[in-house]
Amino acid sequence: MAVGNVAVPEIIYAIDGIKLSATAAGVRYKDRDDLVVIEIADSAATAVVTTKSAFCAAPVRVLREHFAKTSPRYLITNTGNANAGTGADGKRRAEDICAALASRAEVDSNSVLPFSTGVIGEPLNSDAIIAGLDTALANLDADNWLAAANGILTTDTIPKVASQKVTLDGTSYHITGISKGSGMIRPNMATMLGYVATDANIAADLLQEMLAAVNEQSFNRITVDGDTSTNDCCVLIATGKVSSQVIDSPEHPHYQPLFIALTEVFVRLAQLIVRDGEGATKxxxxxxxxxxxxxxxxxxxxxxxxxxxxxxxxxxxxxxxxxxxxxxxxxxxxxxxxxxxxxxxxxxxxxxxxxxxxxxxxxxxxxxxxxxxxxxxxxxxxxxxxxxxxxxxxxxxxxxxxxxxxx
Amino acid sequence: MAVGNVAVPEIIYAIDGIKLSATAAGVRYKDRDDLVVIEIADSAATAVVTTKSAFCAAPVRVLREHFAKTSPRYLITNTGNANAGTGADGKRRAEDICAALASRAEVDSNSVLPFSTGVIGEPLNSDAIIAGLDTALANLDADNWLAAANGILTTDTIPKVASQKVTLDGTSYHITGISKGSGMIRPNMATMLGYVATDANIAADLLQEMLAAVNEQSFNRITVDGDTSTNDCCVLIATGKVSSQVIDSPEHPHYQPLFIALTEVFVRLAQLIVRDGEGATKxxxxxxxxxxxxxxxxxxxxxxxxxxxxxxxxxxxxxxxxxxxxxxxxxxxxxxxxxxxxxxxxxxxxxxxxxxxxxxxxxxxxxxxxxxxxxxxxxxxxxxxxxxxxxxxxxxxxxxxxxxxxx
Incomplete structure (x- = not known):
């Protein structure tokens, strides 16, 4: 049983420029959503932090290579199998999934970032995931945050969602995020999957700095069992849809209030993981x-x-x-x-x-x-x-x- | 249930120059031995290592001060109360116990070293301990190692004893030791109480070096729960009774075989703590x-x-x-x-x-x-x-x- 207030927000703001879907692909279990795709508008800036584990999973390795080459357009997450400790075969499967999605969506394969969570050391059923891609892409919708939050869970007992609106000088910014995790939780640089998006227009370099800073106060300050995962990843997306005016420095008048709101969303998502820690009563x-x-x-x-x-x-x-x-x-x-x-x-x-x-x-x-x-x-x-x-x-x-x- | 072979040795060698007693003083529980006194011959050299915890217990502080001043003649150990987190009052009580024993045994108070194990943060019932001293001193006997091993236990389920005889060039050396501990076990420089004695004649400086070295391979390499105790202490005594010839350097022909035997005794005592780790099944x-x-x-x-x-x-x-x-x-x-x-x-x-x-x-x-x-x-x-x-x-x-x- 999760501890304290773990309610999903009454209003989950859609983020202009983000669409999501959750699909039951049968990676490990039948009849539960285990494949989540997030589509990111071409305009967006995206920041990523990943596990510091030396034994980082195959998708994390692929993700780092892809992210170094181009800005992401799709995030694809499977549960049920972490694709970690799987060597060259695991990496090839993660690449295959990205390529299959890229060809269907007509984007560069490097613009697809893979994420996995679940058991370590077993071969990933990449065929099942690839077979689920058509449905996943057909179901993409801006209002699917809660479905996506449910779709990324493993031993979690509750979906983890935070959402905020900040109005500054007449401009309304929205921030919505989801996370998962309840065991193997002692993130080092990121958590076992957190995705946060805002419609603010934030320069990519600054966004990466903001992610590092808020992550340090949130996901990097939680522990359930002291076990750092092989698959921790956290993504922050700024779609820029709300304004053509770019926030490109901490001196920008909207930077500080947005930073505070982002911190609140991140801390909430991180705390939800601890509140849902395996066996937690306190x-x-x-x-x-x-x-x-x-x-x-x-x-x-x-x-x-x-x-x-x-x-x-x-x-x-x-x-x-x-x-x-x-x-x-x-x-x-x-x-x-x-x-x-x-x-x-x-x-x-x-x-x-x-x-x-x-x-x-x-x-x-x-x-x-x-x-x-x-x-x-x-x-x-x-x-x-x-x-x-x-x-x-x-x-x-x-x-x-x-x-x-x-x- | 302790795991694997945890049997007490068939022969526990008495160590010439060491006498022990175990007494039920009623520190916390009735009718169980909770006060162990070890008497050390005047001739002996003694080496000590203690916890590196910043929150080290009152007896550990007193012990360090006493040990810096003179060679120990008595070790007094109570269970049921760790006398840790007890401030100046706790230190005074540890001093009172040493003084009371010293006056009865007619030795310098600094030659008495106190040890405590049990609950942290409660006032130590020093009156009960002092009231038990006459009985404790009257019962001192060279053959009481097993009684002492039982008398220092808390959540332990088995007494922990190791004993060896090494014959070198016609001289028979004996080594006997006891330890306790099953929770709050991740010693840093020593364990939650280990006492080992040999009748070998080893120079005090060399003995301290040997203790540091064997401790590093034994008590400093075990963990039950990762929690380092406030009270960890380990003592190695060389009574010198077996020979007037002092072993004073690693070049001495008996040094290496004695070092190996000591290491075996220490590793056995340390492993016994893990085998009796709280709830251990493996x-x-x-x-x-x-x-x-x-x-x-x-x-x-x-x-x-x-x-x-x-x-x-x-x-x-x-x-x-x-x-x-x-x-x-x-x-x-x-x-x-x-x-x-x-x-x-x-x-x-x-x-x-x-x-x-x-x-x-x-x-x-x-x-x-x-x-x-x-x-x-x-x-x-x-x-x-x-x-x-x-x-x-x-x-x-x-x-x-x-x-x-x-x-």
């Missing part, structure tokens, strides 16, 4: 302040967010703050003065000066731990840097899902 | 060869050993080798040529040249995965360095233990 925000550098704040936040002992204590609603301190202790800050460290859970201060807070009670601790959404705030009291990571608890269900499911 | 050796440096081999081994997806796959006996590749991929070797990587499970080659091995069958994979002891051998094929890490799987029982038990 959504935790690990906020570390008072660091000398953001890196050390990030290290502490991840140490806490990855600790199986912290995660099982949250599953049990047990205010076992000693486990949080232990994780802070091994996070690698060698000269940390632990007698300055404080820890609170939401509004309840549990630890001050490295030991239990004077007015802390177990009752208060257990009450706050029983809530589904908890902010763990760790103050290191040695500087002004801060960082935040989002994670979930570790439950029986996590073990069950990953012991049962060949993912 | 014992896994992650051996990485063909690296450019041992550090990168170690990084890869830990990435695999810490991956919850790998650990749950082993729990399920599912030969899901894609998860192993994924962990190798995110271990941080940026220029890894994945097409050279091979992976085998015991004698079954599962992955060659970065993809499934040509003669691999699911049947063979599932058969080997069903065994309780599995060596995951990852060859990086880029150099001659290697490293090995020991770990266990992640089961329902792990979550149950850590969601139920306030440790």
């Amino acid at each position: 959504f935790m925000t690990v906020k570390v302040t008072g660091g000398k550098t953001s890196q050390e704040c990030c290290d502490v936040a991840y140490a806490v967010a990855h600790s199986p002992l912290v995660k099982t204590a949250f599953f049990a609603s047990d205010a076992n703050w000693g486990r949080i301190l232990a994780a802070v202790g091994y996070a690698g800050i060698e000269d940390l003065d632990t007698e300055q460290v404080s820890v609170s859970l939401n509004e309840v201060m549990i630890c001050q000066n490295g030991t239990v807070a004077s007015d802390y009670t177990e009752a208060a601790g257990n009450e706050v731990m029983s809530r589904p959404e908890i902010t763990i705030h760790i103050d290191l009291a040695r500087g002004t840097a801060s960082d935040t990571v989002y994670t979930c608890d570790l439950s029986y269900e996590y073990v069950k899902i990953n012991a049962d499911y060949r993912s | 014992f896994m050796t992650v051996k990485v060869t063909g690296g450019k440096t041992s550090q990168e081999c170690c990084d890869v081994a830990y990435a695999v050993a810490h991956s919850p997806l790998v650990k749950t796959a082993f729990f399920a006996s599912d030969a899901n080798w894609g998860r192993i590749l994924a962990a190798v991929g995110y271990a941080g070797i940026e220029d890894l040529d994945t097409e050279q990587v091979s992976v085998s499970l015991n004698e079954v080659m599962i992955c060659q040249n970065g993809t499934v091995a040509s003669d691999y069958t699911e049947a063979a994979g599932n058969e080997v995965m069903s065994r309780p002891e599995i060596t995951i051998h990852i060859d990086l094929a880029r150099g001659t360095a290697s490293d090995t890490v020991y770990t266990c799987d992640l089961s329902y029982e792990y979550v149950k233990i850590n969601a139920d038990y306030r440790s």
